[in-house]
Amino acid sequence: MTIAPPALAFEHVSKRFGSVVALNDVSLRVDAGEVHALLGENGAGKTTLMHVAFGMAAPDAGGVRVHGQRVDIAMPSDAIALGIGMVHQHFTLVPAMTVAENLVLGGRGVLRRDVMSAAVREIARVTGFALEPDALVETLSVGAQQRVEIAKALARKARILILDEPTAVLAPAEAEDLLRWIREFAAAGNSVVLITHKLNEALAAADRVTVLRQGRVVHSGAASDTSARELTVAMIGQDADASAATATIASAAESASLAASSDVAVLVARQMTVQDGAGRVCVRDASLVVRAGEIVGIAGVEGAGQHELLRALAGRSTIASGSLDRPARVGFVPEDRHRDAVLLDRPLTDNVALRDAGRRRGRMPWAELRVRTSALVQDFDVRAPSIGATMRTLSGGNQQKLVLAREMTDAMAEEPTSGIASPALQALVVENPTRGLDVRATAEVHARLRAARDRGTAVVMYSSDLDEVFALATRIVVMRAGTLSEVPLDRDAVGRAMLGTT
Amino acid sequence: MRTVLAAIGAVAAIVGAIALLLLVGGYDTPRALGALWSGSVGSWYALTSATLVRAIPLMLTGCAIAVAFRAGVFNIGAEGQLLAGGAGAAAIALAMPNAGAIAVVLALVTGTLAGAGWAGIAAVLRERFGVLEVISTIMLNFIALYAVSFLVRGPLQEPTHAYPQSSSIAAAARLARLPGAGRLHLGLVIALIIVIAVGWVLRHTASGFRMMAVGENSAAAASAGLIDVRRVTSLAFLASGALAGLAGGIEVLGVTYALYEDLSPGYGYTAIAVALLAGLDPWRVVITAFLFAALEAGAGAMQRDAGVPSTLVAVIEALLILGVVAAQALRVRRVRVLHTTDVIVPESAT
Numbered sequence: 001m002t003i004a005p006p007a008l009a010f011e012h013v014s015k016r017f018g019s020v021v022a023l024n025d026v027s028l029r030v031d032a033g034e035v036h037a038l039l040g041e042n043g044a045g046k047t048t049l050m051h052v053a054f055g056m057a058a059p060d061a062g063g064v065r066v067h068g069q070r071v072d073i074a075m076p077s078d079a080i081a082l083g084i085g086m087v088h089q090h091f092t093l094v095p096a097m098t099v100a101e102n103l104v105l106g107g108r109g110v111l112r113r114d115v116m117s118a119a120v121r122e123i124a125r126v127t128g129f130a131l132e133p134d135a136l137v138e139t140l141s142v143g144a145q146q147r148v149e150i151a152k153a154l155a156r157k158a159r160i161l162i163l164d165e166p167t168a169v170l171a172p173a174e175a176e177d178l179l180r181w182i183r184e185f186a187a188a189g190n191s192v193v194l195i196t197h198k199l200n201e202a203l204a205a206a207d208r209v210t211v212l213r214q215g216r217v218v219h220s221g222a223a224s225d226t227s228a229r230e231l232t233v234a235m236i237g238q239d240a241d242a243s244a245a246t247a248t249i250a251s252a253a254e255s256a257s258l259a260a261s262s263d264v265a266v267l268v269a270r271q272m273t274v275q276d277g278a279g280r281v282c283v284r285d286a287s288l289v290v291r292a293g294e295i296v297g298i299a300g301v302e303g304a305g306q307h308e309l310l311r312a313l314a315g316r317s318t319i320a321s322g323s324l325d326r327p328a329r330v331g332f333v334p335e336d337r338h339r340d341a342v343l344l345d346r347p348l349t350d351n352v353a354l355r356d357a358g359r360r361r362g363r364m365p366w367a368e369l370r371v372r373t374s375a376l377v378q379d380f381d382v383r384a385p386s387i388g389a390t391m392r393t394l395s396g397g398n399q400q401k402l403v404l405a406r407e408m409t410d411a412m413a414e415e416p417t418s419g420i421a422s423p424a425l426q427a428l429v430v431e432n433p434t435r436g437l438d439v440r441a442t443a444e445v446h447a448r449l450r451a452a453r454d455r456g457t458a459v460v461m462y463s464s465d466l467d468e469v470f471a472l473a474t475r476i477v478v479m480r481a482g483t484l485s486e487v488p489l490d491r492d493a494v495g496r497a498m499l500g501t502t
Numbered sequence: 503m504r505t506v507l508a509a510i511g512a513v514a515a516i517v518g519a520i521a522l523l524l525l526v527g528g529y530d531t532p533r534a535l536g537a538l539w540s541g542s543v544g545s546w547y548a549l550t551s552a553t554l555v556r557a558i559p560l561m562l563t564g565c566a567i568a569v570a571f572r573a574g575v576f577n578i579g580a581e582g583q584l585l586a587g588g589a590g591a592a593a594i595a596l597a598m599p600n601a602g603a604i605a606v607v608l609a610l611v612t613g614t615l616a617g618a619g620w621a622g623i624a625a626v627l628r629e630r631f632g633v634l635e636v637i638s639t640i641m642l643n644f645i646a647l648y649a650v651s652f653l654v655r656g657p658l659q660e661p662t663h664a665y666p667q668s669s670s671i672a673a674a675a676r677l678a679r680l681p682g683a684g685r686l687h688l689g690l691v692i693a694l695i696i697v698i699a700v701g702w703v704l705r706h707t708a709s710g711f712r713m714m715a716v717g718e719n720s721a722a723a724a725s726a727g728l729i730d731v732r733r734v735t736s737l738a739f740l741a742s743g744a745l746a747g748l749a750g751g752i753e754v755l756g757v758t759y760a761l762y763e764d765l766s767p768g769y770g771y772t773a774i775a776v777a778l779l780a781g782l783d784p785w786r787v788v789i790t791a792f793l794f795a796a797l798e799a800g801a802g803a804m805q806r807d808a809g810v811p812s813t814l815v816a817v818i819e820a821l822l823i824l825g826v827v828a829a830q831a832l833r834v835r836r837v838r839v840l841h842t843t844d845v846i847v848p849e850s851a852t
Contacts, residue, residue, distance in 0.1 A: 358728035360708035
């Protein structure tokens with residue numbers, strides 16, 4: 001009996017960046033026909049390992065085998081030639097080009113539209129994806145763009161597919177479809193490496209699960225023999241920090257039962273209609289009351305209008321008709337913090353100062369701002385070399401904590417001119433607040449949001465992860481095609497309302 | 503301390519590069535370098551009448567570029583705004599030969615407003631119609647040049663109609679020379695005060711902070727800072743034009759005493775290098791403006807005394823800009839690479 005060599009194998013791979021050990025003697029094998037989930041916190045080395053496989057990082061020691069052959073992968077084109085395809089977390093598509101054009105990008109020879117379209121249809125047939133060759137990528141939804149990205153890898157004959165956090169950007173139903181597709185793809189004799197944060201997803205979709213922590217393999221085994229609890233312990237370890245994080249979660253859960261929402265309406269929208277930049281109506285006749293001390297969870301599939309609703313509630317966009325009563329300042333945590341919330345190349349202090357920049361007059365109170373930044377960094381446990389360090393040097397979780405800290409404290413009220421004690425923040429709007437964060441940072445952000453609620457803040461939160469909405473919301477409002485409807489806290493009811501089935 | 507070392511390093515690199523080019527070109531290198539030295543900072547006369555006189559417009563236009571670029575406004579039109587300022591100042595100074603100091607002040611204010619107005623055209627084109635300022639300001643440079651050309655052959659031409667230039671500005675309407683400093687004039691003091699003040703405003707006021715925030719990330723400035731981005735970019739554009747316009751006014755009242763086409767040997771373009779080398783910081787612009795002024799003054803001397811074409815110095819300036827841009831790109835890239843490789847720098851650092 002001969003045993004087939006693994007499709008992809010890492011052998012004692014080590015990689016350092018300066019003084020930081022990113023990978024420490026990592027060995028891993030992915031067989032043909034297998035879905036292999038790779039778990040770990042941010043910074044555990046998952047992406048670095050996959051960069052080694054895709055020729056984007058050279059290992060300092062150890063090597064890679066593909067179908068048993070020792071290979072030297074110096075650049076992505078080498079990996080592609082070996083049948084390895086990678087779908088990055090941030091897509092690498094050209095928005096202004098069509099699906100077909102994106103698929104042939106990087107190829108050689110003469111472009112022939114009919115051949116290109118035929119190729120796209122062939123891939124569509126093989127994969128079961130609905131791909132329209134002539135559609136512009138920028139007009140597609142995030143889920144559809146991801147399918148184009150996968151199709152691109154398959155067009156280059158990938159048999160080993162690496163997916164970096166593929167479900168992070170998808171609505172629940174889309175995520176389920178994708179995971180089902182991944183299983184089918186593997187069943188046809190291909191291999192998939194699924195990088196993810198989500199334990200349940202790993203256990204449900206994968207044959208085997210490997211956990212990395214601080215650059216080492218700390219767990220590897222069949223998904224059927226592993227529990228979510230074991231994986232959690234493997235990922236965050238049993239050190240003091242982890243138990244502290246667990247304690248925070250526990251105390252937050254406890255206080256949830258004590259939370260008393262009051263009758264004070266803080267955000268009141270009546271028949272509010274909101275248009276996007278192009279003048280399309282995205283929110284239609286929405287009426288919503290958010291009271292002090294409650295978290296209203298918004299659920300909806302991608303593009304249901306939640307993006308525009310949140311911006312209107314936060315006072316970041318104007319409403320076309322109807323009315324909205326809101327406090328003068330509403331804290332806002334947008335989903336894309338790099339684009340909408342931070343100045344990446346400026347120090348932490350500047351990022352805190354940004355909060356009131358629009359209405360400030362005269363001199364910048366830098367001394368005061370530095371004191372406040374230090375206080376926020378301490379209160380919210382932001383890990384940063386100093387308050388003078390640029391935002392870019394912080395990990396995603398720490399950036400998000402600083403943004404939360406900035407948005408949750410009512411800065412102007414603390415200035416001596418007001419003369420009154422700082423009141424609690426009245427309203428906070430958050431959008432996918434834990435996107436891209438690891439388990440521990442997610443728990444910390446959740447604890448902060450619950451703490452804000454307990455202090456009497458009216459919180460509106462949207463997450464594309466339905467589990468997160470259920471974990472935080474005191475009540476749930478479902479958004480579908482621009483309209484709002486209140487739904488009981490019941491998973492089936494919410495799911496049906498999101499999709500419009502009864 | 504590090505800035506000083508960097509400046510010394512830069513000067514050494516420049517002189518080295520010049521020496522190399524001179525050798526390759528087969529020129530009398532020691533003689534040419536001697537001319538470079540004596541023509542720029544080698545004597546009191548060279549320092550004041552050649553280098554510092556050139557540093558004045560470079561300081562102001564460099565500061566103009568710094569303000570605009572900081573706010574994400576790519577104003578390449580300092581040259582045109584300088585010409586507009588020069589024309590405005592000349593018109594007032596010529597019309598008021600006997601008003602003394604009042605004429606000087608009025609002329610400089612008019613020059614400043616003319617520069618702002620010229621930039622304002624590009625600002626409106628950008629905010630209203632989405633015209634890229636990189637293109638509109640370059641176009642406006644040529645329009646300004648030909649407008650000056652028209653003025654000195656038409657309405658503002660000297661009475662004999664023999665030369666394409668205006669009459670000489672009356673002595674009373676000129677900027678006073680600094681005593682014992684050759685051709686160096688009061689414009690140096692004005693420029694220093696203005697540049698230092700602008701640097702202070704950018705560092706310490708809310709307006710300055712808004713400009714930086716908009717230039718750094720306009721989406722975040724609008725969303726997180728509730729900043730009116732259009733207002734801030736328009737303001738930066740106007741301020742930038744005003745500074746360049748003032749440079750033109752000072753040049754006419756302090757150096758040329760008349761309006762003509764070749765008022766500026768490209769100060770508005772050199773200003774881009776001056777500002778970039780200074781890291782868009784007005785205070786450091788003072789130093790880089792001096793450096794470029796010395797280079798250009800020395801280049802003139804090299805041409806006169808050693809027959810070295812002054813374009814050689816233009817080559818050096820271009821190399822300098824490339825070097826600065828490459829160094830900045832490398833720095834940003836190094837941080838990005840660290841950030842995207844799944845290594846959390848701060849957590850390992852704490």
